[in-house]
Amino acid sequence: xxxxxxxxxxxxxxxxxxxxxxxxxxxxxxxxxxxxxxxxxxxxxxxxxxxxxxxxxxxxxxxxxxxxxxxxxxxxxxxxxxxxxxxxxxxxxxxxxxxxxxxxxxxxxxxxxxxxxxxxxxxxxxxxxxxxxxxxxxxxxxxxxxxxxxxxxxxxxxxxxxxxxxxxxxxxxxxxxxxxxxxxxxxxxxxxxxxxxxxxxxxxxxxxxxxxxxxxxxxxxxxxxxxxxxxxxxxxxxxxxxxxxxxxxxxxxxxxxxxxxxxxxxxxxxxxxxxxxxxxxxxxxxxxxxxxxxxxxxxxxxxxxxxxxxxxxxxxxxxxxxxxxxxxxxxxxxxxxxxxxxxxxxxxxxxxxxxxxxxxxxxxxxxxxxxxxxxxxxxxxxxxxxxxxxxxxxxxxxxxxxxxxxxxxxxxxxxxxxxxxxxxxxxxxxxxxxxxxxxxxxxxxxxxxxxxxxxxxxxxxxxxxxxxxxxxxxxxxxxxxxxxxxxxxxxxxxxxxxxxxxxxxxxxxxxxxxxxxxxxxxxxxxxxxxxxxxxxxxxxxxxxxxxxxxxxxxxxxxxxxxxxxxxxxxxxxxxxxxxxxxxxxxxxxxxxxxxxxxxxxxxxxxxxxxxxxxxxxxx
Amino acid sequence: xxxxxxxxxxxxxxxxxxxxxxxxxxxxxxxxxxxxxxxxxxxxxxxxxxxxxxxxxxxxxxxxxxxxxxxxxxxxxxxxxxxxxxxxxxxxxxxxxxxxxxxxxxxxxxxxxxxxxxxxxxxxxxxxxxxxxxxxxxxxxxxxxxxxxxxxxxxxxxxxxxxxxxxxxxxxxxxxxxxxxxxxxxxxxxxxxxxxxxxxxxxxxxxxxxxxxxxxxxxxxxxxxxxxxxxxxxxxxxxxxxxxxxxxxxxxx
Ligand SMILES: Cc1cc2nc3c(=O)[nH]c(=O)nc-3n(C[C@H](O)[C@H](O)[C@H](O)COP(=O)(O)OP(=O)(O)OC[C@H]3O[C@@H](n4cnc5c(N)ncnc54)[C@H](O)[C@@H]3O)c2cc1C
Ligand code: SF4
Ligand code: SF4
Ligand code: FES
Numbered sequence: 092x093x094x095x096x097x098x099x100x101x102x103x104x105x106x107x108x109x110x111x112x113x114x115x116x117x118x119x120x121x122x123x124x125x126x127x128x129x130x131x132x133x134x135x136x137x138x139x140x141x142x143x144x145x146x147x148x149x150x151x152x153x154x155x156x157x158x159x160x161x162x163x164x165x166x167x168x169x170x171x172x173x174x175x176x177x178x179x180x181x182x183x184x185x186x187x188x189x190x191x192x193x194x195x196x197x198x199x200x201x202x203x204x205x206x207x208x209x210x211x212x213x214x215x216x217x218x219x220x221x222x223x224x225x226x227x228x229x230x231x232x233x234x235x236x237x238x239x240x241x242x243x244x245x246x247x248x249x250x251x252x253x254x255x256x257x258x259x260x261x262x263x264x265x266x267x268x269x270x271x272x273x274x275x276x277x278x279x280x281x282x283x284x285x286x287x288x289x290x291x292x293x294x295x296x297x298x299x300x301x302x303x304x305x306x307x308x309x310x311x312x313x314x315x316x317x318x319x320x321x322x323x324x325x326x327x328x329x330x331x332x333x334x335x336x337x338x339x340x341x342x343x344x345x346x347x348x349x350x351x352x353x354x355x356x357x358x359x360x361x362x363x364x365x366x367x368x369x370x371x372x373x374x375x376x377x378x379x380x381x382x383x384x385x386x387x388x389x390x391x392x393x394x395x396x397x398x399x400x401x402x403x404x405x406x407x408x409x410x411x412x413x414x415x416x417x418x419x420x421x422x423x424x425x426x427x428x429x430x431x432x433x434x435x436x437x438x439x440x441x442x443x444x445x446x447x448x449x450x451x452x453x454x455x456x457x458x459x460x461x462x463x464x465x466x467x468x469x470x471x472x473x474x475x476x477x478x479x480x481x482x483x484x485x486x487x488x489x490x491x492x493x494x495x496x497x498x499x500x501x502x503x504x505x506x507x508x509x510x511x512x513x514x515x516x517x518x519x520x521x522x523x524x525x526x527x528x529x530x531x532x533x534x535x536x537x538x539x540x541x542x543x544x545x546x547x548x549x550x551x552x553x554x555x556x557x558x559x560x561x562x563x564x565x566x567x568x569x570x571x572x573x574x575x576x577x578x579x580x581x582x583x584x585x586x587x588x589x590x591x592x593x594x595x596x597x598x599x600x601x602x603x604x605x606x607x608x609x610x611x612x613x614x615x616x617x618x619x620x621x622x623x624x625x626x627x628x629x630x631x632x633x634x635x636x637x638x639x640x641x642x643x644x645x646x647x648x649x650x651x652x653x654x655x656x657x658x659x660x661x662x663x664x665x666x667x668x669x670x671x672x673x674x675x676x677x678x679x680x681x682x683x684x685x686x687x688x689x690x691x692x693x694x695x696x697x698x699x700x701x702x703x704x705x706x707x708x709x710x
Numbered sequence: 711x712x713x714x715x716x717x718x719x720x721x722x723x724x725x726x727x728x729x730x731x732x733x734x735x736x737x738x739x740x741x742x743x744x745x746x747x748x749x750x751x752x753x754x755x756x757x758x759x760x761x762x763x764x765x766x767x768x769x770x771x772x773x774x775x776x777x778x779x780x781x782x783x784x785x786x787x788x789x790x791x792x793x794x795x796x797x798x799x800x801x802x803x804x805x806x807x808x809x810x811x812x813x814x815x816x817x818x819x820x821x822x823x824x825x826x827x828x829x830x831x832x833x834x835x836x837x838x839x840x841x842x843x844x845x846x847x848x849x850x851x852x853x854x855x856x857x858x859x860x861x862x863x864x865x866x867x868x869x870x871x872x873x874x875x876x877x878x879x880x881x882x883x884x885x886x887x888x889x890x891x892x893x894x895x896x897x898x899x900x901x902x903x904x905x906x907x908x909x910x911x912x913x914x915x916x917x918x919x920x921x922x923x924x925x926x927x928x929x930x931x932x933x934x935x936x937x938x939x940x941x942x943x944x945x946x947x948x949x950x951x952x953x954x955x956x957x958x959x960x961x962x963x
Pocket of ligand 3: 859860861862863864865866867882883886923926927928929930931
């Protein structure tokens, strides 16, 4: 087996992985990024809307500051966030944004003078200050007090990823694309790299590294209806969980996006509503202001998704051959606005629906969108459980998002955490040596070779991997969809245990040679079912409603008993259920728990509410 | 009435000693709003799990799924079956190295391209974390983004006569990338430096201007315009140093 050695191994070459890689490369360390696809096809490229940073250059962003951004983020998280991380994030975001501008991102800029914007479907004018001409502009996104989402048309993720990958190429960061990490090499104490399958030839390689980063993005594809790319199936989370010691933080915190198109679940950006798009029901009636008089369509995602589902349940959805949906209306924004500022949206509607959004309504429904949970790390991005293992981006539970992340905050997190965690990785690399234990390498390699042999020969059974995945899809959606309750969740947990047993008996129908897709999925299916089980089991135990986690049988946010973070580990790989433990959501309370100001809902207060920690005492 | 579609798909797995290149036929019933993404996944799940192809965003954004569809390079996820006849032939993109069946290695080609043209902003400035950003005209930002929209799908390369004849031809995507940097005031490279990159037969002077590239580009990049202006700019760059000053021209992209 080929062995490749490097200082830093980034598993993932999306925004988070590459940003960490660049930091290490700039400091003279060798770096290799792995990726299932060429780096620029990473899912980050699909983000359309933009990224939040309190620059305050635009008319509607005036008076913005990291403090306001911080407060929006903590409220958005429904106080589930680690406030130290949210603070680091809000303070660093403006610098990270400017650095991306320096490296070449064509951010949209302030055009001075009177400008027409939309709020709630109605036009209004604002005056862009001449002295801010040419500075980075911002647009509106849900759940924020100020307009602070920096953007390039509606290809923000694409533009930022292309610029970052240019920078990575300049810095000599190696990207080994079409590779898949299928196991970490570790001895229960220290991580030493990963066993990797080449997706060009099918061969296995060992990568040995002093520091290893999991930056594999979200794992939305444990749901059938997801806005995520098809490669977002949890590979990084699975190899973490497989160690038995690295915890999966807040698995039950899953975000649904209000506007996935029907039927293909492709996302149309929140920018549509930010720019003034409205939601209509079967009678083409705008219903959101009835539920949320203040924020209407711009309440946070969890709230809008819930209200939409509530409205559909009242029988006011539009019936279609793919189930009920609602309408998104952006017609009033006009052709010019749509074809420049919302061009990708127009393309998506035309190519995948045959709908022209300038004249027609867009069919939408809430769809799985973002994984707040992930590899639990401390505020330096170091994973719990193994030395030398780090995580950043959507794959991580760093945890600035708590139980609901705001639109525009995750793209920003990738480069801000990338910059921050990158700095910590550099400190680690400068001060630590790692002993590569040949026995750990050999054991990891043999285990994976044996798994592949068993799958090809069918020695564990002949279960069809696609059938197992379909069973998982049905079960997780029944239990851990937008609305959850104890009965359905308990049923899903029982069923997922059976499905897990089936997943252990999967055998291939094809020969498994080369870059065989059936084998790729078969190698992951047991892990995917375990992730699904962590989500359902965590959601079953959490008897409260917080952010995106909505229990019909426990509608209150219970700060007395549940102001904490779930930590799920899979102690023995043969266990049927994860082991759960809990830790306080945050050690520092700059903002003690309170009302979010939208979403309604009762709160059971803490017995001894904390007093606010002054800002000076931050991280 | 739903149609029965017939697919002829190129099959070859270089990693399987028993495999030889051949075409294989599949039949599948057409459903509402069906795209080639839906078709190929169903074929793999229901008929032949060894079938290799690439999808990622399945939304026409990432450029992963380019293949030759009835003779024409295009994005498979973006292609609706209702726009196609009953019989459909799928081939992998030429020029790029075959991984298996419909899957090709575009990553290696494009990373080599970044190195060749040094696809990044060249500047002597150093980033100052305490300073506000340098200003830029919004129109300039939008013009850069217009060219930055390329998704590196490789369709333009696969459709290009010159690229098929000479392996070292840079291709429309690469020339477009250079144009993007010429437009960008942050890139301090001089005309001469750009000329050294693309003022050759592998570069802009190898292009025959037949514009198959623009025809197939799924992102509708204005390649005709870009290639035309680049050719002119580079032609003047070649002679500007020998022309008297009143004849010198700076071609704006
Ligand atoms: C449709 C859509 C639109 C969005 N829009 C916005 C927006 O407007 N604003 C915003 O803030 N956020 C948005 N988001 C969220 C945001 O895009 C993501 O959270 C963010 O891009 C994640 O970046 P990342 O670097 O963590 O992961 P990704 O960009 O997903 O990268 C993951 C990387 O890991 C690699 N990888 C995965 N598994 C393995 C493995 N096992 N071995 C090797 N490599 C592996 C992949 O190939 C890839 O390179 C959107 C998300 C979606 C789905
Ligand atoms: S115009 Fe030039 S780049 Fe485009 S296809 Fe023809 S030869 Fe190739
Ligand atoms: S220029 Fe167009 S066809 Fe060529 S790689 Fe870019 S997006 Fe694809
Ligand atoms: S899968 Fe991304 S463009 Fe087709």
